[in-house]
Amino acid sequence: MAKTKGIRISITLECTSCKNNNNKRSTGISRYMTQKNRRNTPNRLELKKFCSHCNQSTIHKEIK
Structure with missing residues (x-):
């Protein structure tokens, strides 16, 4: 029996604001790892x- 992919x-x-903002505190892009239910x-x-x-709370979007 084949293994199924997990949910x-x-x-x-x-x-999203790190890509567009040049006036950041430090260089780089903030990334978080998490899990979601499909x-x-x-x-x-x-x-x-x-x-x-950016030193503030911003919207983080899912990437591929």
């Missing part, structure tokens, strides 16, 4: 998280 998958969240959230995930490079 929970690992995703990466990336800061059945409950089939769309791309967006969460408000703290970005250490």
